[in-house]
Amino acid sequence: MDVHSRDYAARARAILRDEPHVREAVIGATVAFDQHRERAYGEVDSDAWRAWASDVKSHALTNLADYLEEAESRLTENGVVVHWAETAADVHSVLEAVAADHGVRKVVKGKSMLSEELGVNDALERQGIEVVETDLGEYVIQLFGEPPSHIVGPAIHRSLEDIQELFHRVHGTPPHATPEDLAAAARVALREAFLTADMGITGGNFLVAETGTLALIENEGNIRLATSAPKVHVALVGIEKVIARWSDLAGMLQLTSRAATGQAVGTFVSMIHGPRRDGEPDGPEAVHVILVDNGRTGMLADEATWEALKCVRCGACLNVCPVYRQTGGHAYGWVYSGPIGAVLAPALLGLDEGGALPFASTLCGACTEVCPVRIPLHDMLLTWRRRTVEAGKAPATEGLLLSAYAAAAKRPALFRLGAAGLQLLPMAVTRRLPFLKSWLAVHGDLPWSKPSFLRRWKAGPK
Numbered sequence: 001m002d003v004h005s006r007d008y009a010a011r012a013r014a015i016l017r018d019e020p021h022v023r024e025a026v027i028g029a030t031v032a033f034d035q036h037r038e039r040a041y042g043e044v045d046s047d048a049w050r051a052w053a054s055d056v057k058s059h060a061l062t063n064l065a066d067y068l069e070e071a072e073s074r075l076t077e078n079g080v081v082v083h084w085a086e087t088a089a090d091v092h093s094v095l096e097a098v099a100a101d102h103g104v105r106k107v108v109k110g111k112s113m114l115s116e117e118l119g120v121n122d123a124l125e126r127q128g129i130e131v132v133e134t135d136l137g138e139y140v141i142q143l144f145g146e147p148p149s150h151i152v153g154p155a156i157h158r159s160l161e162d163i164q165e166l167f168h169r170v171h172g173t174p175p176h177a178t179p180e181d182l183a184a185a186a187r188v189a190l191r192e193a194f195l196t197a198d199m200g201i202t203g204g205n206f207l208v209a210e211t212g213t214l215a216l217i218e219n220e221g222n223i224r225l226a227t228s229a230p231k232v233h234v235a236l237v238g239i240e241k242v243i244a245r246w247s248d249l250a251g252m253l254q255l256t257s258r259a260a261t262g263q264a265v266g267t268f269v270s271m272i273h274g275p276r277r278d279g280e281p282d283g284p285e286a287v288h289v290i291l292v293d294n295g296r297t298g299m300l301a302d303e304a305t306w307e308a309l310k311c312v313r314c315g316a317c318l319n320v321c322p323v324y325r326q327t328g329g330h331a332y333g334w335v336y337s338g339p340i341g342a343v344l345a346p347a348l349l350g351l352d353e354g355g356a357l358p359f360a361s362t363l364c365g366a367c368t369e370v371c372p373v374r375i376p377l378h379d380m381l382l383t384w385r386r387r388t389v390e391a392g393k394a395p396a397t398e399g400l401l402l403s404a405y406a407a408a409a410k411r412p413a414l415f416r417l418g419a420a421g422l423q424l425l426p427m428a429v430t431r432r433l434p435f436l437k438s439w440l441a442v443h444g445d446l447p448w449s450k451p452s453f454l455r456r457w458k459a460g461p462k
């Protein structure tokens with residue numbers, strides 16, 4: 001995917017103008033996700049649980065080198081081949097070598113945001129390897145040729161009609177096939193892929209240092225098949241996914257599920273300890289784990305933003321974000337969207353590419369409120385905004401206008417004079433003012449409030 005976060009505003013405008021159905025579809029899906037989360041949080045002492053989960057992740061991250069080495073030792077003892085990859089190019093090299101060793105021609109993939117971040121599909125396809133996404137949402141967007149729009153629901157921006165038309169074209173299903181018929185058509189195609197693939201690629205939700213356990217949560221059973229049917233399984237695991245103890249895993253899995261989909265736990269949880277052992281009837285002959293940095297060590301060293309590495313990719317912050325809800329993820333121009341995407345982008349891509357995204361927020365703090373690992377997302381958004389301004393990468397007109405506003409807001413007489421002056425302007429002129437034109441373009445020519453807000457404020461509640 002083309003990564004140009006500087007174009008966020010242009011992309012958001014284009015989606016709102018040209019694809020109004022996206023807003024409707026995204027609002028419908030995110031509201032439903034959030035209602036499920038809210039109910040699931042309400043069933044437990046979610047504040048205490050989230051504080052605990054935040055501590056589990058903090059502990060692992062503040063001792064990361066030790067726990068990664070412990071995880072490597074346990075994985076190796078379990079028969080897993082461990083690779084360390086500093087960059088996306090390193091990951092591609094490992095995949096190329098493993099694929100060559102095993103004569104891989106076809107790969108089935110479980111949903112992995114990290115694989116999207118690393119451009120894994122393109123890298124494999126450049127080697128002539130066929131890649132089939134097996135999560136239903138990922139399968140749909142692969143057929144559309146699109147990147148994911150949401151961490152948990154990659155195709156939430158697509159309507160039923162879109163998918164009916166797609167499957168009619170690709171699979172020959174009836175033009176108005178039911179969702180069940182569409183799922184059945186995908187199942188037929190994906191079964192064939194599972195049975196003929198040489199390699200399965202997945203991410204990993206958690207990696208337990210104490211036992212070398214790779215844990216994966218899902219709802220469709222495709223990850224279980226991708227990790228057991230092909231002769232090789234490769235897991236791409238960000239170094240931040242390690243947790244210290246086996247006894248912490250159950251709580252982390254359950255809380256992640258509650259935050260993501262409102263389930264007490266995902267329908268399938270796979271705990272992978274290594275390749276097929278002697279006498280076992282199934283499972284892969286070889287399991288490889290690639291521990292990926294790709295900028296994470298730099299983030300960890302940054303006092304203001306390291307906590308973003310606690311993220312368990314539940315998508316809850318996207319679901320409540322009033323900005324994300326308007327456009328879905330494609331406006332962000334990168335694999336991670338919404339508040340967590342806006343925090344990760346400048347950290348992992350740099351200010352030139354990611355500096356615009358922290359401004360795609362109302363700073364309402366809803367993201368911080370719902371995060372299962374209590375990442376202070378809105379504080380981090382402010383930090384990145386400040387850094388973008390200090391680096392001279394924010395639009396100069398915005399800085400001037402905000403300085404003028406701040407000066408007036410601190411001087412009531414000046415503020416009143418400015419407000420009175422504005423009201424005298426003809427609407428045709430007001431509509432062209434840089435700080436009002438975008439707002440008025442959406443909301444129309446609203447009349448000035450009479451009496452003014454300040455007068456009403458002074459008068460108090462009636």
Ligand code: SF4
Pocket residue numbers: 151259310311312313314315316317318340367370371372373374375377
């Ligand atoms: S930042 Fe928090 S709420 Fe957002 S995806 Fe990550 S864990 Fe979930």
